[in-house]
Amino acid sequence: MSELLEFLRALMEDPFGFLDLPVRQVITDIVNWIVANFRDFSRTYISPPVRGVMDGVQWALSAIPPGLFLLGMLLLGWWAASWRIGVFALVSFALIGFMGVWDQMIVTLSLVITAVFFCVLFGLPLGILSSRSDRFYAILRPILDIMQTTPPFVYLVPAVMLFSIGNVPGLIATIVFAMPPIIRMTNLGIRQVNDELIEAAVAFGSSRRQILWKVQFPLALPTVMAGLNQTIMLSLSMVVIAAIIGAGGLGLEVYAGLERLNIGQAFVGGIGIVLLAMVLDRITQGLGEKAPGARRQGD
Numbered sequence: 001m002s003e004l005l006e007f008l009r010a011l012m013e014d015p016f017g018f019l020d021l022p023v024r025q026v027i028t029d030i031v032n033w034i035v036a037n038f039r040d041f042s043r044t045y046i047s048p049p050v051r052g053v054m055d056g057v058q059w060a061l062s063a064i065p066p067g068l069f070l071l072g073m074l075l076l077g078w079w080a081a082s083w084r085i086g087v088f089a090l091v092s093f094a095l096i097g098f099m100g101v102w103d104q105m106i107v108t109l110s111l112v113i114t115a116v117f118f119c120v121l122f123g124l125p126l127g128i129l130s131s132r133s134d135r136f137y138a139i140l141r142p143i144l145d146i147m148q149t150t151p152p153f154v155y156l157v158p159a160v161m162l163f164s165i166g167n168v169p170g171l172i173a174t175i176v177f178a179m180p181p182i183i184r185m186t187n188l189g190i191r192q193v194n195d196e197l198i199e200a201a202v203a204f205g206s207s208r209r210q211i212l213w214k215v216q217f218p219l220a221l222p223t224v225m226a227g228l229n230q231t232i233m234l235s236l237s238m239v240v241i242a243a244i245i246g247a248g249g250l251g252l253e254v255y256a257g258l259e260r261l262n263i264g265q266a267f268v269g270g271i272g273i274v275l276l277a278m279v280l281d282r283i284t285q286g287l288g289e290k291a292p293g294a295r296r297q298g299d
Contacts, residue, residue, distance in 0.1 A: 035161045042162045051168050053117060058110035066102060070094055073279070081286025088282065092275040101253060101272045108239060108249030108276065111167065115174040115235040120228070123179050127186025127224075128212070137187060148180040152241050160245050170242025178234035185227025189220030225288030232280050240273055250276070 064072070073093050078086030096105050130137035155177055159169035193216045201211045217224075243251030250272045257266025 031158055031161065034158070039162055043164075046172070047163055047168050050114070050118070050171050054110060054114040054167060054171060057113050057117075058107065061106045061110055062103075066097055070097075077279070077283055077286075080283045080290070085282045085286060089279045092279050096272045096275055099268050099272065101250060101268055104248070104250045104253055104269070105272055105276060108236070108251065108273070111171060111174070111239040111242075111247065111249055112232065112235045112280070115171055115178060115239065116228070116232055118171075118175045119179045119182055119231050119235070123182035123227075123231070124186055124224075127183045127227075128190065128217075130183065130187035131190035131216075140183070144180040144183060147176055150177075152177055152238055153244075155238075156242070156245050165246035167242075167247050169245055170239060170247030173242055173245075174235050174238040177238045178231045181230035181234065182224070182227040185230070186220070186224050189223030189227075190216045192223065193219045222288050225284060229281060229284040229288065232284055233277060236273065236277050236280065 061069075070090050070093055073089040074086045076086070077089035093105075096102060126140065130140055152173070155173035156169070159173040163169035163172060190212075197215055197219070198211060201215045206214070239247055239249060240251035240254065243249065243255040250269045253269030254266050254273070257263065257269060
């Protein structure tokens with residue numbers, strides 16, 4: 001009896017001393033195995049297309065004269081949302097230019113556009129497949145949970161081990177971190193389409209593909225745009241963090257300012273990030289409100 005009481009007392013005082021799970025070693029071994037077997041594949045087949053898209057976007061944005069760029073943002077904001085958003089976009093980008101971080105903003109914007117491009121390229125098909133198969137979504141859901149809740153800094157270590165340092169590993173980490181919202185919201189938007197509308201389309205002889213692209217996807221577009229908005233915001237936050245592993249842009253300004261204790265430099269980079277985030281957020285929200293499904297719901 002005394003031995004049982006002693007065991008219970010020890011169990012209450014230190015319940016974790018009876019089992020030591022080697023989680024650190026297991027994860028380290030898995031990452032090392034992935035790096036040893038897929039480093040060459042990653043640098044040969046994944047890095048070049050990502051770098052190519054990024055370089056193309058950055059070249060296109062850099063080739064636009066700043067004055068024409070400001071005018072384009074004014075017109076884009078006006079068309080996507082309202083003239084107030086257009087003026088806000090114009091003033092925000094002008095302020096970024098006057099603060100002397102225009103080139104850094106172009107790099108950050110090109111990183112975000114590239115990351116969002118790949119998120120949409122892979123996220124939309126996965127979201128559509130998830131809406132059509134409960135079993136597929138049941139398998140994908142825990143993976144999305146892990147991708148979405150893992151701290152951003154954790155992605156940087158395997159990215160560097162697979163792709164070295166620079167913009168490409170930062171982009172890979174950003175794509176993985178920012179993809180879940182577009183998948184989830186695409187799945188949710190398609191599933192929320194009224195069954196009566198689908199039945200009416202079936203009654204008129206529509207195929208499954210026609211139902212998807214002419215009924216379900218247009219009606220789900222506002223929800224998809226909300227997911228796109230979240231993906232853009234997550235991409236912007238991650239490319240800032242990726243400055244730690246060599247990604248350039250406004251995040252590098254913040255990181256360099258903190259490293260040198262240059263508060264002014266860090267604040268300028270931070271203000272540029274805030275203005276860029278607000279402009280992208282307002283424009284994507286405006287596009288979501290202009291979507292056919294949003295107008296139909298409003299009617």
